[in-house]
Amino acid sequence: MLATLSFILAMLASTAFTLKLVKLLREAREQKQRLKKIICRQRAKRKLVEEDLRIAAIAFEAQEGMVITDEHRNILRVNHAFTLITGYHREEALGKQTSLLKSGLHGAGYYEDMGRQLDTNAYWQGEIWNRRKNGEVYPEWLTITAVKNPSGKVINYVATMLDITQRKAAEAKLEHLAYHDPLTGLANRRLLIDRLQHSLLAKSRSNLYGAILFLDLDNFKTINDSSGHGKGDMLLQVAAKRLAHSIRKGDTLARHGGDEFVLLLEELSDNIRETAIETQMIATKILADLAAAYDLDHAEFHSSASIGITLFDKQSTSAEELLKQVEVAMYEAKSSGGNTFRFFDKDMLDIVNTRAALEADMRLGLQQEQFVLYYQPQVSSTGQVTGAEALVRWQHPQKGLVPPCNFIPLAEESGLIISLGAWILKTACATLAAWQKTAGKQHMTLAVNVSARQFRQCDFVAQVLGNIAHYNINASKLKLELTESLLIDNIEETIDKMNQLKAKGVGFSLDDFGTGYSSLSYLKRLPLDQLKIDQSFVRDIVSNNNDAVITRTIIALGQSLGLAVIAEGVETAAQRDFLQQQGCLSYQGYLYGKPSADLI
Known part of the structure; x- marks a missing residue:
C-alpha cells in the first residue's frame, strides 16, 4: 500500500517536472523567435538606413x-x-x-x-x-x-x-525675337509702338519736338519678283545697315514690315522750324545712302526710297495716328516719282483715303467683272486695219467709265495688276477666237499690254499657252506688248520666257520705246517683232526737231534690226505723212479711230 502510494507520488512529481520542462522549452522557442524577429527588423532597418544614405549620397552628387x-x-x-x-x-x-x-x-x-x-x-x-x-x-x-x-x-x-x-540666354533670345525683326535685327513694329508711346508720354514733360520718318524702298517688289526672295532679303539687310549709320544714339530704327522702315527721332529741338530743317537733312542723307548701288552676291542692283515725315510734340495724340500720318506722307512721296521725301499735310489724308476706297472698289470690280476691253485699230500705210490694241476700261456702277490712268498705277502698286492682267489676257484670247470666225477679221492681230510684274510670274508662259489652247487660236495673231522696265533686272529669264512663247508663234512688241532703259546690247537678243514709238515723241513730231530726230533714230534702228515699227498717238495727217516718209508704215491713234468696245 505504502509502496503504491510512493509510486503514484513519484509519477505525479515526474509529470509536473515534465510539464514544467515543456513550458520552459516552449518559452525558450518563443524567445528565440522574438529574438529572430528583432534581429530581422534591425537588419531591415539597417538596410533602409543604408539605402537612405546611398540615395542621399547620390542626391548630394546630383547635377545641382x-x-x-x-x-x-x-x-x-x-x-x-x-x-x-x-x-x-x-x-x-x-x-x-x-x-x-x-x-x-x-x-x-x-x-x-x-x-x-x-x-x-x-x-x-x-x-x-x-x-x-x-x-x-x-x-x-x-x-x-x-x-x-x-x-x-x-x-x-x-x-x-x-x-x-x-x-x-534662351529667355533673352525669345524676348529679342518678340521685339525685333529676325531678318534685319532691327526693332519690329511692336517695339516701335512701345517706344513711340513712351516718347509721347515723355513729351508731356518736355517742349522738344520729335520726328517720325516712314521709308518705303522704291521698286523693291520688282527686284524681289525678278531676282528671287533671296536677293530681296539681302537688299533689305544692306538697307538696314545703311539706315543704322544715319541714326543717333537713343533713336529707334524699326522694320515696319516688308520693305518699309520707320525711324523715330526724339529730343530734336524746341523750335519747329529747326526741327524740320534737321529732319530734312537726315532724310536727304538717307536718300543718298540708299540710292548707292547694292552689291548682292556679286550682282549689282539699284534702289531708292520714298520717305514720309511727320513732326510731333506734347500736343500729339496717339502712336497709331502719327504712323498713319507719316504713311500718308510716304505715299505722297512715292506718287511724286520716288527717291524723295514729303512732310505730312492734312490734305494728304483725303488723298490716301480716296486711294484706299478706290483699291477696295477695284477688288470688288474684279469680283463682279466690271472691267471691259476696248480696242483701238492699228492701220497700215495703205489704210488697211491690220489689228488692234486691247485697252482695259473700268465700267464703274456709280462713277461710270473710269480711264486706265486713274486705276492702272494703283493696280501696279497694290498687286491687283496680276489678277487684272490675267483677266485681260483671257478676254483678249476669247476676242481673237471670235475674230477667227468672223469674215474680214481672220487676218487681224491683237496686241495685249503685259506689266513687268505679270510677266515675271513663274507661271506666265503656262498662262499664255493655256489660253491659246483653251480658245484654239492662232498664236501668231497674239502680240504681247512689253515695256522697257523688263530689261532692268534678270534679262536672261526675260529672254528665256520670250523664246518659249516665240517658239509657239506668239509675237512681241516693245512698247513706249525710247522712254526707258533701251539697252541696245539686250535689244538685239530679244525675240521682238516690233518697236512701238511712244506718243510723247509723235505729239510734236512736226514742230519739235528733237522729237523728229528721236523718231527718225528709232525707225532706223528698227529697220537695221529687221523689226517692224508702229507709232502710237497719231492724230493728224501731217504726223502720219512725216512717219511714212521716214519709213514707219504702221499707225495707231485718233486719226484712225478711238478705242471702242466694238472694232469695226
Missing part, C-alpha cells in the same frame, strides 16, 4: 550644386556639381564663407533681405548673380534651407544651386 555650411555660413561640404559650376575644388572651398561667390552686382540690402527671410521662414529661393573662380559672373537659381536642432537653433544651412546661364 550643393553646399552645406554651419550657422556662420562657413562651408563644410560641397559636391562635384558645385565644382563644375563655380570652378572651386572641394579643398579650395572648405572653411571659406559663402561670400566667396559674391558677384558684387547685388547691394547689401539684397543680402539683408535674404537673411530676414531665412530667419523668418528658414527658407529662401530666387535668382542671384554669382561669380566663378575665373571671375565670370553668371546667373544662378539658388535655394537655401536652414536646418535647426530640437531646440529651434539653426545649426546648418543647406543650399542647392543651378546654373541658369543657358535658360537666361
Whole structure:
C-alpha cells in the first residue's frame, strides 16, 4: 500500500517536472523567435538606413550644386556639381564663407533681405548673380534651407544651386525675337509702338519736338519678283545697315514690315522750324545712302526710297495716328516719282483715303467683272486695219467709265495688276477666237499690254499657252506688248520666257520705246517683232526737231534690226505723212479711230 502510494507520488512529481520542462522549452522557442524577429527588423532597418544614405549620397552628387555650411555660413561640404559650376575644388572651398561667390552686382540690402527671410521662414529661393573662380559672373537659381536642432537653433544651412546661364540666354533670345525683326535685327513694329508711346508720354514733360520718318524702298517688289526672295532679303539687310549709320544714339530704327522702315527721332529741338530743317537733312542723307548701288552676291542692283515725315510734340495724340500720318506722307512721296521725301499735310489724308476706297472698289470690280476691253485699230500705210490694241476700261456702277490712268498705277502698286492682267489676257484670247470666225477679221492681230510684274510670274508662259489652247487660236495673231522696265533686272529669264512663247508663234512688241532703259546690247537678243514709238515723241513730231530726230533714230534702228515699227498717238495727217516718209508704215491713234468696245 505504502509502496503504491510512493509510486503514484513519484509519477505525479515526474509529470509536473515534465510539464514544467515543456513550458520552459516552449518559452525558450518563443524567445528565440522574438529574438529572430528583432534581429530581422534591425537588419531591415539597417538596410533602409543604408539605402537612405546611398540615395542621399547620390542626391548630394546630383547635377545641382550643393553646399552645406554651419550657422556662420562657413562651408563644410560641397559636391562635384558645385565644382563644375563655380570652378572651386572641394579643398579650395572648405572653411571659406559663402561670400566667396559674391558677384558684387547685388547691394547689401539684397543680402539683408535674404537673411530676414531665412530667419523668418528658414527658407529662401530666387535668382542671384554669382561669380566663378575665373571671375565670370553668371546667373544662378539658388535655394537655401536652414536646418535647426530640437531646440529651434539653426545649426546648418543647406543650399542647392543651378546654373541658369543657358535658360537666361534662351529667355533673352525669345524676348529679342518678340521685339525685333529676325531678318534685319532691327526693332519690329511692336517695339516701335512701345517706344513711340513712351516718347509721347515723355513729351508731356518736355517742349522738344520729335520726328517720325516712314521709308518705303522704291521698286523693291520688282527686284524681289525678278531676282528671287533671296536677293530681296539681302537688299533689305544692306538697307538696314545703311539706315543704322544715319541714326543717333537713343533713336529707334524699326522694320515696319516688308520693305518699309520707320525711324523715330526724339529730343530734336524746341523750335519747329529747326526741327524740320534737321529732319530734312537726315532724310536727304538717307536718300543718298540708299540710292548707292547694292552689291548682292556679286550682282549689282539699284534702289531708292520714298520717305514720309511727320513732326510731333506734347500736343500729339496717339502712336497709331502719327504712323498713319507719316504713311500718308510716304505715299505722297512715292506718287511724286520716288527717291524723295514729303512732310505730312492734312490734305494728304483725303488723298490716301480716296486711294484706299478706290483699291477696295477695284477688288470688288474684279469680283463682279466690271472691267471691259476696248480696242483701238492699228492701220497700215495703205489704210488697211491690220489689228488692234486691247485697252482695259473700268465700267464703274456709280462713277461710270473710269480711264486706265486713274486705276492702272494703283493696280501696279497694290498687286491687283496680276489678277487684272490675267483677266485681260483671257478676254483678249476669247476676242481673237471670235475674230477667227468672223469674215474680214481672220487676218487681224491683237496686241495685249503685259506689266513687268505679270510677266515675271513663274507661271506666265503656262498662262499664255493655256489660253491659246483653251480658245484654239492662232498664236501668231497674239502680240504681247512689253515695256522697257523688263530689261532692268534678270534679262536672261526675260529672254528665256520670250523664246518659249516665240517658239509657239506668239509675237512681241516693245512698247513706249525710247522712254526707258533701251539697252541696245539686250535689244538685239530679244525675240521682238516690233518697236512701238511712244506718243510723247509723235505729239510734236512736226514742230519739235528733237522729237523728229528721236523718231527718225528709232525707225532706223528698227529697220537695221529687221523689226517692224508702229507709232502710237497719231492724230493728224501731217504726223502720219512725216512717219511714212521716214519709213514707219504702221499707225495707231485718233486719226484712225478711238478705242471702242466694238472694232469695226
